[in-house]
Amino acid sequence: MANMNMIQALNSAMDVMIERDPKVLVFGEDAGYFGGVFRVTDGLQKKHGMTRCFDTPISEGGIVAAGIGMAVYGLRPVLEIQFVDYIFPAYDQLVSEAAKIRWRSAGGYTVPITVRTPYGGGIFGGQTHSQSPESLFTHIAGLKTVIPSTPYDAKGLLISAIEMNDPVIFLEPKRLYNGPFNGHHDQPVVPWSKHPASDVPEGYYTIPLGKAATVREGDAVTVLCYGTMVHVAVTAAEESGIDAEVIDLRTLVPLDLEAIVASVKKTGRCLVVHEAPETSGYGAELATLVQKHCFYHLEAPVERVCGYDTPYPHAFEWDYFIGPDRVAAGMRLTLER
Amino acid sequence: MANMNMIQALNSAMDVMIERDPKVLVFGEDAGYFGGVFRVTDGLQKKHGMTRCFDTPISEGGIVAAGIGMAVYGLRPVLEIQFVDYIFPAYDQLVSEAAKIRWRSAGGYTVPITVRTPYGGGIFGGQTHSQSPESLFTHIAGLKTVIPSTPYDAKGLLISAIEMNDPVIFLEPKRLYNGPFNGHHDQPVVPWSKHPASDVPEGYYTIPLGKAATVREGDAVTVLCYGTMVHVAVTAAEESGIDAEVIDLRTLVPLDLEAIVASVKKTGRCLVVHEAPETSGYGAELATLVQKHCFYHLEAPVERVCGYDTPYPHAFEWDYFIGPDRVAAGMRLTLER
Amino acid sequence: MQNLSKPRLHIPVPAARPGDTPDFSRLEIPEAGSVRRPDTASDPAEMRDLAYDLIRVLDFDHRAVGPWDPRLDPETLRRALRLMVLDRAFEERMHQAQRQGKTSFFMRGLGEEAIGIAHAMALSDEDMCFTSYRQQGLLIARGCPLIDMMNQVYNNAADKLHGLQVPLHYSFPEFGYFAMSGNLATQVPQAVGWAMAAAYSGDDRIAATFLGDGATAEGDFYTGLLFASVYRAPVIISVSNNQWAISCFAGIAGGERTTFAARGVGVGLPSLRVDGNDFLAVYAAVQWAAERARSNHGATLIEFVTYRAHGHSTSDDPTRYRPADEFAAWPLGDPLQRLKGHLVALDEWSEERHQAYEQEAKDEVRALQREAEAIGTLHTGTKPSARAMFDHVFEESDWRHRRQRQEMGI
Amino acid sequence: MQNLSKPRLHIPVPAARPGDTPDFSRLEIPEAGSVRRPDTASDPAEMRDLAYDLIRVLDFDHRAVGPWDPRLDPETLRRALRLMVLDRAFEERMHQAQRQGKTSFFMRGLGEEAIGIAHAMALSDEDMCFTSYRQQGLLIARGCPLIDMMNQVYNNAADKLHGLQVPLHYSFPEFGYFAMSGNLATQVPQAVGWAMAAAYSGDDRIAATFLGDGATAEGDFYTGLLFASVYRAPVIISVSNNQWAISCFAGIAGGERTTFAARGVGVGLPSLRVDGNDFLAVYAAVQWAAERARSNHGATLIEFVTYRAHGHSTSDDPTRYRPADEFAAWPLGDPLQRLKGHLVALDEWSEERHQAYEQEAKDEVRALQREAEAIGTLHTGTKPSARAMFDHVFEESDWRHRRQRQEMGI
């Protein structure tokens, strides 16, 4: 056991896998010598050598395409996209290629790549360093989407993703890299060291994809969330005194529907929270599944607290970013009826 | 008035606008001399000259980027993407640029482009000529998404889109180009000429974006659909004897929520139908809005009849394509409870 | 007329449209044998001229001349010729089958057969190919059973892709043939990635990838060239410049201002421009590039100048946008006839043997076709199970796929 | 050692890392004045050599020499020098302001000022510029009020972008400055589209677009070059090769095997390679390309060889990946000092006048800064209304935006 923040936990996952499996290699923009703009690949090149962790041209499409070709060869590339806001030049290679190669070859070729990329707001990054485009991946048959919320989960889920024989989009909540941000930007920053999930085994371990975690038990309302919003939601429950059950999905595809349905059948109410704009966000899929599978248990409509349907504004970081108060208000909405 | 199929109606819309407005020009792969692989731009170059309708390199990203630059200059380009399955190389220019330029310049620059592209199944096109990726656009703040279902609507909506001062994704149901396909592939093809909506004014007219059309009135269940599925849904109602109210959304963004809510409050039941894979499809947004705005009127969960969460298979066209029977079964599901 | 010097939007126009007489005067054709052959270890900066020239071995008198002559023995040449005949017979039959409604779609490489077949013969069978849809001959040359290809075209019960894919979007791992994509040029940077992986693994297999003149306009083509240059990947990037991209002549793809081989010069890659209808020139160029790649000198871009003799696909009618007799006027001729002429000139082949083999090939194809059709065609006979569409989304399908499969009752 | 000749994955490595002594021996620097200046109407195929050379006017003795000397009068040269001083003073102050927490982020063009300013001076004010983030001098040279730029950097109540955008992602239609994108290279094909529109409209304005060496790896760069070549668009595509892309040296972007100017050769565009720290050379090259574009000869690609003297941005610490004293060793020097040296050598400027103007510039910037800060900074003073985020999604916001605005209580 060691105490790690999320950056160190992710770094450790790659370090362990590069060590264990000669087929694992890591690359991306500034990911080699420098160790990444968020330092997540720090030291990997020095420790494991030039070809195990290296820099790439500024071509997200090339990073993903090269990763696909390597995966087809039989390697397990871990690709870093510097910010998910910059993943769209690679969108065609992800959607038309990585997601479909197993299928169009009837299993003859497979694409075991992991695409790591920071997402989400809370850092005054403005419209091109704050986006949460998860639903643009969950709609694509053939892609899995993972979003951790703690150092412990981050490492275990990343190792599972690397070992997965299908492409995985691994979204890293950058606002959680250094601490469990609860949405109170006006309060002093809490480091991970104070959080139990920062105790992380140094070695190999996995957390299965497709299993949600109930991070707070409660009877009043089920809150479905992931990434940074998990900590905001728990804080909202504590501060509002609403006895919410907070479920951290951890994996959006495949989805742990059972855990969701069991909880909503218990509470009878449901709130979905995410940073992405509301329209056609992943919350729409969650709300639709909940109303279908828990129809007779629902005492109020499933509510959504999501990002506004606008790009992410720079100066209005804290107007746009979802804090505990907005989440609590959403919980109350479900209770009012 | 003239009798037009959807290809002719779309062609007429561009012909009229090129004539009316020197700022309107049309381009795309094979769209110039040849008139497009579906002949939608047929004759425009011959009639209006080389620079009003021309061929482009096979670079969807370049087509959209050039269109954006022209729009910023002050023109109103109409871009053809040969199949929507090939739009992803342009996804970054659409999502990061076209959708955000007005916003990031606080209105200083605008992007009045219309991106026309055929979508949908029913033609044995396999995975790369059959997709319906509308929800990948509806999630993006700054993009409008339009899908016509008849020649009359196609022309009126396309002219509105061209005159719109914001980027519009104009998805053309290719299975409807030559006739109102009702899903019965085993029955003889019905041409548009037999359909009232094939009477189309030769001149200029518009249909406002954001207004749905109730194409069949009914009391039993509200069916929300668009494009090819409109005709399948109406057929399902006729054949099943279920008194369904079929609403053709025509525009997905902006959405005519009022019309939807009014109908569901009347019927108490709702079915959403689309060709796109179910998970994170636009049906999820529709179902979520319905359960929120009509919660106390709903007597059954909102059901979805959608494409399967797989790529589009070639040999299994009629297993994948949604026919009247699957739609009727979906209606029954909402009635059973 | 100051306006004349003002900027005007330039739209490239081909030399001839329907009704015009074909005109290939824009294409400069140097003497066969006139282009130098640098050592395979030479510096790309020292051979930029090759991107603007045209490597030819077979002259118009059927002689093989110059430094690029690969000096192949007659048996090898006969094998190449037989493969071209067989390939052509196969594509001809499948094309007819589509016309008869036995499948939905088909595409031919008529007039371009030398390219795929010469690659197969000059490369090792272990080298990995990321092709487009006009290199079916490559698969045939590698010994892929024609019946397996036919079963895929028919999507019948024996289709190894279980009916999932469009005709001729083959995938044959056992023949180093990557699952063809319908999305143009995506395979280019993937092939480069595969080659990077081979180099990473200390493997001496190389990759080859193919695309058309039109597809070179996609960003993925540049991306592939760039990554190949930066990481010195052992890969051959082959552009079939067959003059047309559906209805657009190569000028629309940027062929008006320079050659397609020049794209490689732009990123510092050695770049060759080759007569694509000259089997010997194609073979020699691929052999040269393969030797470079295998000896750690990295990637090569090769532009093959050829002509798309048939419509783009079974959905296309080329007489709408180009002169019907353009192929007849194509100065580089028919690769099959040229190789045949060479063998006959060498006295290693004859009209009689040729006709006999043509008949043999036709009969073989027809027999196999009957076999395939006995299993089924797109709309008749035994089909694969639709289950396949759910089984191959992920290694382990999730609850959605199980539910949807049940809903479909399979 | 057969393995030695086997393919190995090549990862480009810079000449020097922290701790090493800077080494620019890979950069060949020809004599100033040694490069020919072809007529602006000449055929690109006749000037490929210029993509591999380096156009220089100012020699190391501060003399302007050779055919590219634009022969500017002293007043124009003084104006350029003053603009460089002012630009540097402005960026210096805004950088400090960020350090003091008055805004979130800032970027400087230290050492590259000649490029933006020479473009502004050689182009007409009506020409449209699609820039990256290192041409703030272009805006200053076109007369954009510094206070407007500061208000944007501070996102205060007077910010014309209403706080929506990240600092220095300016948008100034009134100064022909396109809304800067955070997404690298997207502006290149857009600029080409703008130029196509100008040509389509018979307008004689041209477009100019800017990107860095690293950004040339994006497919959009190639797309822009290709469309510019195909449609002969009146546009200038300027690459600032400042040796670094955050932590990656230009070799990672494909600068190891050939020049960035060569990318233009790849698509048949005239392509120049220019000393980017030589104001006169930059001016002359832009003037040449603008004349070509305006007289319907189409686009030009220009690579400016320069050096990023500062960190990538305020979030970056360059000492982690390159020698701290690398700029000191940069053989092409400091553009400001070189132009100053030239004016002094001409006896048109002096140390005294220079210091006096530097003081003047500092004072002007400081005064304006006080003015701007009196309105507000990112976290203090008066802010724009958050309403703006809803008002500019569409021309007419839809019900979602009205509902969400109400929810926010504005």
Ligand SMILES: Cc1ncc(C[n+]2csc(CCOP(=O)(O)OP(=O)(O)O)c2C)c(N)n1
């Ligand atoms: C990304 C993408 N855009 C468009 C298409 C449609 N399309 C298929 S083939 C083709 C023409 C290709 O021409 P070329 O690359 O010259 O190859 P050729 O058919 O001549 O061999 C087009 C436009 C596609 N398949 N993929």
Ligand SMILES: Cc1ncc(C[n+]2csc(CCOP(=O)(O)OP(=O)(O)O)c2C)c(N)n1
């Ligand atoms: C599409 C995209 N990918 C990545 C980034 C992140 N990024 C911003 S600047 C930069 C380096 C750019 O280097 P270069 O093009 O050489 O310009 P310079 O900063 O040296 O002027 C990177 C990787 C981005 N902004 N956009």
Ligand SMILES: [Mg+2]
């Ligand atoms: Mg072609």
Ligand SMILES: [Mg+2]
């Ligand atoms: Mg740079």
